[in-house]
Amino acid sequence: MSETVIKCESVYKIFGENAKKMLEESNGNVDAKTFQEKGCIVGVNNASFEVAKGEMLVVMGLSGSGKSTLLRCISRLTDATGGKIFIEGQDLLELNNKELIELRRNKMGMVFQSFALLPHKTVVENIAFPLQIKGTNTEDSINRAMEMVKLVGLDGRENYFPRELSGGQQQRVGIARSLAVEPDIWFLDEPFSALDPLIRKEMQDEFLRLQEKLQKTIMFITHDFDEALKLADRIAIMKDGIIEQLDTPAKIVLNPATEYVRKFTEEVPREKVLIIEDVMDASSKDNLGDLKVSKDEIIENVAEKILTQEKLVGVVDSNNNIVGSIKPSKIIDTVFGGRKNGS
């Protein structure tokens, strides 16, 4: 794997007066119920993971499961109660106020669910805001902000106030603002949850287009599993502050680690998530028919072709070497079967 950008080691966030003391006494064995009885709310419970450069980690979970709290720990909007967080190898909790501000000014960008635009500033002023805070002069920051306005497709509206824009447009401003300082790390906290479904889809596509171009390291939060599947390199599923499973979408669908995760995956159309490699038979490479498919194809895209075949279909890698085969009936199995037993 390439270099690690974000690294969490046993991060805890517990709200309440004696949180720190209680955490120490519990020796890392935090039980939400007993803590709640003593007046503490567990936000994040023993989270450990890494995010690599250019990777998009989607954190998924129902509302109240601690996603935002986790993100706020990593951006140090709130201080974690226990554990360690490293940003590009730097211990986040060791940073003093000044270093933290520097980090935020140069490395981090964040997008919020409620957009969180400054109501007294116009679109272009909002986008230029982080630059001006940094001390960039007015002309440069406005020019840069205008580039961002074009990037998110809001040209012509740069002098509008947030209240004059629709939700989707406001979130474009939020995105542009978070990108204005060219951060390496991009946090998005349910950026599309407040939008209606059509706009949401449009924004997701737009977001993928942007990421294609920018290749940021991303932590993306959502409570929508479909959104997670659509965007993620890897997904972390949270429940009651605990990360239940962290894996690629396909592996989560194929091997749910817990009952809770399995419930989520039940309704997922597998053909949209799994690729040929996930379901092929790597041991039999003989008796192949004429059709060959790439191992990285999503099943949905090639299902029709495969189903018209009678013989085994060959699976090839990017160098056109045969790496396995797949029976047409396996496709039917994957799409219609499999959902009961989970494999």
Place this chain on the structure above:
Amino acid sequence: MEYLKKYPKLFQWLFLLIVFFALCFAIDVPETYKFIRGQAEFVKDPNQSVYFFLGKEVRYYAFDVFWRLPPLLGWLPIWINDSLFFLMNEWMPMEFWNEDTQEFKTRPLLLEISRNLTSFMTFLIELIREILLGGLETIVAFTSWDFIDAYPWLELPGLPWTIVAAGAAILSYKLSGKGLALFAGLTMIYISIFGQWKPSMQTLSFILVAAPLSFIFGLGLGIAAYKSKRVEKALYPILLVMQTMPQYAVLVPALVLFGVGDHAAVIITMVVAVPPMILLTILGLRAIPPEVIEAGRMSGCTNWQLMFKVLIPTARRDILIGVNQVIMVCFSMAVISAFIGAKGLGFNLLLALNQLNIGLALEAGLCISLIAILLDKMSLAWANKQTDYFGNLSFYQRNKNVIFFAASFVIGIILAYVGTFIFKGSFNYLFEIPHNKGISTADFWNKGVDWIFDTFFVYIKAFNTWLIQDVLQPMRALYLRMPAVATLVLAVGAGYLIGGIRSALVVAALTLFIALSPWWDRALVTLYMATFGVVISCLIGFTVGTLCFQNKKSAAFMLGVCDIFQTFPSFVYLIPVMMLFGITDTSVLIAVIVYATIPATRYTIEGLRSVPVGLHEAATMSGVNKFQRLTKIEFPLAFPHMMLGLNQTIVFALFMVIIGAFIGTEDLGQYILKALSDKNGAGIGLTLGICVAFIGLIFDNLIRTWVEKRKKHLGIA
């Protein structure tokens, strides 16, 4: 029994009323009771009872305790007085360096602080005043009288009125545009031509010191309270009392602490103007969505940047209302503090009213109101101002306002210079039009008043007599007829029914304070006038508000009218009513009604407006007609907000009733006014002020508690 179960509250209220009336009828008026005129409590009379407390002698007329409680707090004003005297003259003596005599001198700490504060404020006011009007105090402050004798040309000449007028217009243009610029220019020209220049500039210099200082202190303390719960807890009770404390009442202690003059007026204005600013700052900051704060922090803001670039601008709406209030209070105080020697329009206004010269009063009042509106609009425009980044402006375009001002400065000076030749030997009208040398319309107005009096005398008199004899006097008698115990039971019972034990206790404490003070009877008179005013104001306000609400344009128009009326200093309202009804209770009450109708109207419109649009549509769809919609949907939902309007209406009414003492009423205000000229008045004034504030707070507590419950019930908390 069934009804009892269905409407338990109703029966509880009925029960309370029955107890109240039973008490009223059961307790007879003592034969010796009469409404006490004059300060009987401080006059020796063998019929009085006497007690000593903390070494203070308190005299009072004793009655049956059910009828009137004995003034167990009678020592409080005397005690406050003595304490103030002690603090000022004896407490914490320290050595201070004296510049003039070049030696150390021992002085009480508070006296020294007061002296320093006084000279600082005086300096600020004089500085602005002399820039506008000319003078030599500022130069002297930096040098000495000898110095100015040696170099007399150093005396500040003052600005010709033409330059100030042009400056005001150009500034308004920069802030807002042509409309405001025109208004600013015309206002200044009006002031000048009508010979009000000097007093206007005196008032303006007072405001230009008091308003920014109040704003800064209010904002600062508001921020401190927002950041620290402890500060907020310490401030809150003071803020609450100050909100309902009549402005007269704070004048008296100011006299003791800071003496007489503009500086004392500025300090005391700040005491009155800062609390609403603090409250609104806290309110605004609290209402900021947490994500906006996080967005600011993620943009890499330092604490300082976060406060001034994110938090305060985001809370702008509430803070602006605060600024508006500050300006309002400052202008109000500009008039009222003429009682403690502030110069300017306020002084002229009071003088004119005292001499019953309605015409002159009207001119001064108009000037004050115009300046108030102008400053209010300018501050608003300033806060809403925007920068244009994209216009490719030339040097001239970018600096045209400065250039224009420079040009008008030069032209103004040339004009003033030319003026010295034109008006040789008389006043230089192009420099400054002296007081009473401008055009005066006073005669016209006075004749108008006389004409009105001559023509309509019969009707006015008839109305006046009817109102006083058939409405006001019986009502007053009824209020005074209430035994103290019955009033207490009613107040505490209402507190209990609305807010449970907690409210009952608060109300009991507040009412007891008034009942145990020597001024219960007076408080009842204040209450009766306020009640009368509030009832009529609410009727008018709710009707007008509801009617205006039917149409978007008229609603917006009405709110604008409310804005402008609110900007008028409270004293100004006395002018037209005195024109019509002379010196009677009727005048006071009509002023009360006009003044208190403003919040009643405003809150009605705002309340109705806040009803969600979806509900309108749903109702219209289900075939409800306009009237049904109003009574079944809009009123119930808007009612909590309208009740907050009632709260404001009560506070406004109380303020105006107290100010009405100037015309001559027999309530608490009369004593406050008297205390102003009493050398031991500080304690009395302050205690009286607290009494009035507590009347306001009783209603405030009850209404707020009710509104909160109701909002929860309706799910619109």
